[in-house]
Amino acid sequence: MKSLSFLASLSLLALTFQFAIAADPSQVQDFCVAVNSPVNGVYVNGKFCKDPALATANDFFFTGLGQPKPTNNTLGSSATFGNVDNVPGLNTLGLSFARGDFAVNGLVPPHYHPRASEVVLAAQGTLLVGFIASDQRLFMKTLNAGDVFVIPQGLIHFAANVGHVPAVVFVAMSSQNPGTIFVADNVFGSNPPITPALLAKVFQLNITTIMELQAKF
Structure with missing residues (x-):
């Protein structure tokens, strides 16, 4: 019985550990304002973090969503x-x-x-x-x-x-x-190009059409 209880506890521990590593880690500070320089910074998840004491309101501010951008393009x-x-x-x-x-x-x-x-x-x-x-x-x-x-x-x-x-x-x-990741851009505009014969088979098109699509992208 003790052996069964031990195995059950071990299984529960393993399951708990799985859940623990499947989520993002909890923050241990209020914020981690990104900077591009390692000076007085700590590298976290692709960015250096500035000293929290040096953070300002501008680090959390963005303006521009009220202004439209031109749409006179292909799309x-x-x-x-x-x-x-x-x-x-x-x-x-x-x-x-x-x-x-x-x-x-x-x-x-x-x-x-x-x-x-x-x-x-x-x-x-x-x-x-x-x-x-x-x-x-x-x-x-x-x-x-x-x-x-x-x-x-x-x-x-x-x-x-x-x-x-x-x-x-x-x-x-x-x-x-x-x-x-734009589907058409990546499929037809990859560098180097995907073999046209392969794409022709995948999309059930002729090779000439595939090559024309690759030329566009």
Whole structure:
């Protein structure tokens, strides 16, 4: 019986340890403002942290989300990002944010963030927003001002202005550095290029079409 109790305790300890190492470590200080210099700094998660006594309100401040960016480009969209590079106080907090501007018929093509889930708030206009699950199911909604849509981490998603006026979204992401991987850009624009014959087989297209797509990207 004692042996069984010991084994049960050992199993519980192992399970607890698994859960403990599966989550981000708890912060042991109020903040860890990022600096690019090691002088008087401590290296944490890709950035040096300045002395907390030297932190100011400006380290946690960002301006610019109130101003639209030009959308006169191929996709008809643009983004303004707030992340650890321009808001150093975000370091170690697991947060970043952005504003997206869309011209009429503008879009953000299929992409994913390997390190972050995303919350999309429609602020102006009408947008079609969706993501594709690992079982190929499409989850999609039309958002009007005030609507929110949640995109799980690592799933391919997109957004398109389907209204008759410019559209604006505000986005929050659960990482200070979410990463953005555009599907078409990475597949057809890789360096060096993926063998056209391989892509032709994958997409069931002829090699000439694949080579034309690679030339575009």
